[in-house]
Amino acid sequence: MTNEIFNETLSETEVAVRDTLRRFAEDVMRPIGKELDTMSPDDVIARDSILWEAHRKFADLGVGTFAEDGSLDPVEAARLGALSSEMLGWGDSGLAISLGVSNMPITLAQMSGNPALIEKYTTDKVGCWAITEPNHGSDLVDFGGSETEGQDARRGDCFAKKDGDNIIIQGQKSSWVSNGTIAEMAALYCAYEDEGGVKGGGVFVVPLDVDGVTKGKPTNKVGQRPLNQGEIFFDDVVIPADHMIAGPDQYNAVLEMTLTGANGGMGSLFCGLARAALEHAVDYAKERVQGGKPIIQHQAVKSRLFEMFRKVEAARALNLRVVTRNAVNPSLELAIASKVTSTRTAMEVATEALSIYGGAGITKENPIEKLMRDASVSVIEDGENTLLGLIAADRL
Ligand SMILES: Cc1cc2nc3c(=O)[nH]c(=O)nc-3n(C[C@H](O)[C@H](O)[C@H](O)COP(=O)(O)OP(=O)(O)OC[C@H]3O[C@@H](n4cnc5c(N)ncnc54)[C@H](O)[C@@H]3O)c2cc1C
Incomplete structure (x- = not known):
């Protein structure tokens, strides 16, 4: 490096x-x-x-x-x-x-503090976060309804209902659920109705080896191909009521906390991708000779590399500020600022790196085209960037 x-x-x-x-x-x-x-x-x-x-x-x-x-x-x-x-x-x-x-x-x-759940759901199992639905992608990320028609717009393809000591789940989650096809347990965020008819959102830990759970086919996609994604279907799936972590009263607060953590984490992760693309470009520019000298010695290439370096370091500085501040005083809008900055930076830097490689950049022998495809997916992941920006702006 x-x-x-x-x-x-x-x-x-x-x-x-x-x-x-x-x-x-x-x-x-x-x-x-x-x-x-x-x-x-x-x-x-x-x-x-x-x-x-x-x-x-x-x-x-x-x-x-x-x-x-x-x-x-x-x-x-x-x-x-x-x-x-x-x-x-x-x-x-x-x-x-x-x-x-x-x-x-x-x-x-x-979070539940329930020793039985803590003992049962451990790192020896593969997990996933099942929130988005075929007809509710941005609608479910926009939990506060900044841009949607209110709660009804977000009630859709997956429901949980209280039934005595149990909760019954019916419906499906989208083909975008990361690890969806291989997960043995899910963090399920979906519409919920209690026995008194109170409706809202619910957050559950769901074992996926129980009757009524089936999985879709893994999604074929342009980037992040090592990450499998796929639907999870629930057909009258019964889980104990103690698997509910949050009900309608706490749903928005838990989702806000989840999105704040996830967007901060994505901010860090895609600084890593951007940095990898920059490093490959610098190394290649030192090796590749055109016009009688390594291309890094051509002023135009140098200034393009500086722009990439500047963006990467700015994204990293923002991310470190955001995650350390959020550790003591969480702010979703700051987390979104970091996610959007890092993923845009990853996309811009990987695209420019490909160009600095010239023709070699588009070949499968070199790592750049994969980094660019991987980065292209990041601007939609955990909320499409424009929609995330609208949610953040609403809180300013
Ligand atoms: C790589 C990857 C990993 C993912 N992992 C998971 C996961 O682990 N679990 C999970 O549940 N989901 C996951 N998702 C789903 C992801 O959260 C959604 O794709 C994302 O929220 C966008 O939803 P959508 O794809 O349905 O697009 P849509 O909601 O249909 O949006 C389409 C376009 O319309 C715009 N738009 C939508 N609504 C509005 C509005 N009200 N105002 C203005 N513009 C709007 C959006 O900004 C977007 O550009 C993942 C997605 C990707 C790409």
Whole structure:
């Protein structure tokens, strides 16, 4: 790498995590991500797929537990989280999201404080976040109804209903659910009605090995191909009532917290992708000779590389400010500012890197075209950027 991730002074723990994750990103994520990118969506999730090697080796690292032993204060934990996500995004963004989103049901179980849920939903299972629906994408992200017609516009393809000691789930989630085709547990956000007829949103931890759950086919898509995505169908699925983490009263607050964390995390992750594209472009520009000298010595190429560098460092600085501030005083609009900045930067820098590679940029031998495809997907993920901007603007 041409530059160190996080140039500022790092603590001993941060150095240890960075070095561990850099090795993992370089030796495991990049080669596995490159191979999965060429495979069909069905082969990506096959039993003998190398996808499982990435999941297994990541679990073996045990990095997910660094911040959870109580030894770090919230700001230190947030810095470590940003550094980790950036490093994983530098490795392979699709795989990074598959590994990261897996923990969402576990986070909900821990939020519940219920020891039975905490014991049952653990890192040995693959998880997912099932919120968007075929007819409700932006509508469900826009939880406050900034741009929608109010709550009714968001009630749709998936419902949960209280029935005595149980909750019954009926309907489906969209083909965009990350890890949807392989998940064994879901963080389910959907419409809910209690026995008294009170309607609103509900948040649930749902085991996906129960009667009535089926999965769609993995989605075939342009970028982040190592990340499988697919529908989950619920046909009168019965779960115990204690699997409900939030009801109509708390739904918006929990979703706001979820989106704030997710957008901050995406901000870190796509700084990693942008940085990878910049580094490849700098390395290539030092090697490629045209006009009798390495192209980096041509002034126009130099100034294009500087623009890329400037954007990457600005995105990283904003992200670090946002996630450390949000650790003590969360702000969704700041998290959105970081997500939008990082994903736009990733797209712009990867596109310019491809151009700096010239014809070599469009070949499958070089990493740039994949980075550009991966970045193109990021501007829609966790809320399409324009819609996210509208939600943030409404809060100014
Ligand atoms: C790679 C990837 C990973 C994802 N992972 C998950 C996941 O793990 N779980 C999950 O549940 N979902 C996931 N999603 C779904 C994602 O959250 C949605 O795709 C996104 O919210 C947009 O919804 P949509 O695709 O239905 O687009 P639509 O909502 O149909 O939007 C289409 C266009 O219309 C615009 N638009 C829509 N409504 C408005 C409005 N009211 N005002 C102005 N403009 C509007 C949007 O900005 C957009 O440009 C993922 C998506 C991607 C691409």
